[in-house]
Amino acid sequence: xVQLVESGGGLVQAGGSLRLSCVVxxxxxxxxxxxxxxxxxxxxxxxxxxxxxxxxxTDYGHSLEGRFIIxxxxxxxxxxxxxxNLKPEDxxxxxxxxxxxDYWGQGTQVTVSS
Numbered sequence: 001x002v003q004l005v006e007s008g009g010g011l012v013q014a015g016g017s018l019r020l021s022c023v024v025x026x027x028x029x030x031x032x033x034x035x036x037x038x039x040x041x042x043x044x045x046x047x048x049x050x051x052x053x054x055x056x057x058t059d060y061g062h063s064l065e066g067r068f069i070i071x072x073x074x075x076x077x078x079x080x081x082x083x084x085n086l087k088p089e090d091x092x093x094x095x096x097x098x099x100x101x102d103y104w105g106q107g108t109q110v111t112v113s114s
Contacts, residue, residue, distance in 0.1 A: 002026035002103040004096050009108030012086055020081040020108060022096035030054050033099045034079040036070065038092035038110075048094070051079060086112045 008020040022034060036048040049070040050059045058070050069082040079096060093107040 002028055002098055002101055004098065004103055004105035006094065006096050006105040006108040009094060009110045011111045011113065014087055014112055014114050016086050016112070017082070017084045018086065018110060020083070020094055020110070022079045022081075022105060024077045024079065024096075024098070026103075028053055028098060029101060032101060034072070035097045035099055036079075036081050036094060037097060038090075038094045039107075040089075040092040043092075045095070046092075049081060050099070083110070086110075088112045088114045 003025045005023045006020060008018060010018060012018055024034065032053040033050050034053060035050040037045045038048050039045040047061045048064060049061065049068055051070045051072055060068060067085050072079045083090065091110060091112050093109050095107045096105045
């Protein structure tokens with residue numbers, strides 16, 4: 001069993017920054033990756049970013065690299081999503097997820113005001 005707990009969401013003005021955290025507990029595959037997704041009201045859940053659990057390779061969703069940065073602290077078993085220059089269209093619930101085990105956290109709300 002794997003548990004994921006997100007935190008760090010909130011209300012921010014356009015142009016501001018937030019850092020989300022995802023604390024991972026339980027038995028995760030050594031070859032796993034941790035991914036961030038987001039879901040805006042009435043829309044599909046979209047891929048945001050990915051990082052290898054035991055490596056450094058990262059990937060980003062369309063047009064997000066450069067504003068969003070995924071990183072991790074292995075000792076704290078925590079994955080971060082630094083979000084800069086936020087835009088109203090970034091408003092969504094942000095979830096972290098394990099791949100391939102496919103566990104999900106409860107999500108954290110990010111709201112960007114114009």
